[in-house]
Amino acid sequence: MALDPNTWTLKTQEAVNSAVSAATAAENPEVTPDHLVVALLSQDSGVVLPVVRKIGIDPVSLRNRAADAVGALAHSYGTKTSISKDLTDVLSKADAERTSMGDDYLSTEHLLLALVAVDESLPPPVAAFPRSTGTSSSPRCRR
Numbered sequence: 001m002a003l004d005p006n007t008w009t010l011k012t013q014e015a016v017n018s019a020v021s022a023a024t025a026a027e028n029p030e031v032t033p034d035h036l037v038v039a040l041l042s043q044d045s046g047v048v049l050p051v052v053r054k055i056g057i058d059p060v061s062l063r064n065r066a067a068d069a070v071g072a073l074a075h076s077y078g079t080k081t082s083i084s085k086d087l088t089d090v091l092s093k094a095d096a097e098r099t100s101m102g103d104d105y106l107s108t109e110h111l112l113l114a115l116v117a118v119d120e121s122l123p124p125p126v127a128a129f130p131r132s133t134g135t136s137s138s139p140r141c142r143r
Contacts, residue, residue: 007106008105008106009105009106009108011043011107011108012105012106012107012108014043015036015039015040015043015108015111016039018038018039018042019031019035019036019038019039020035020083022035022070023035023070023081026070026071026075027075027076027077027081028073028074028075028076029076029079029081029082030081030083030084030087031081031083031087032070032084032086033086033087033090033115034066034069034070034073035066035070035087036090036115037062037063037115038066040111041062041063041066043108046108047108047112048109048111048112051109052112090111091111091114092114093113093114094106094110094111094113095110096114097110097114097117098110
């Protein structure tokens with residue numbers, strides 16, 4: 001599984017740490033893919049912002065939608081924040097992408113590919129990413 005930070009690039013470590021910190025600060029019981037989307041879209045340097053722009057999605061709008069989804073999450077006072085099953089699935093998919101590409105390190109590109117590949121049961125804005133088989137027909141995924 002991809003939960004070994006020693007195999008993550010610096011940008012991936014920063015994004016995951018930022019997602020965990022944000023969830024902890026908001027007293028969310030779990031770190032979700034939406035926390036990761038906010039973290040990835042908040043990185044000024046790197047490949048995520050240019051790629052998101054290239055596929056025709058406004059990164060500010062997407063980040064705001066992810067932040068709104070994070071804001072709607074439950075709060076749990078006095079408990080430890082953990083990685084959600086959905087985020088674990090994203091990390092596992094990212095690691096599978098890394099392996100299939102023959103890469104040694106898990107990068108933000110792999111995270112982005114994993115977020116694109118997740119199924120539509122995940123909450124928006126993760127589901128807003130176009131799928132590898134084309135843009136989703138789900139109403140919540142339309143731009």
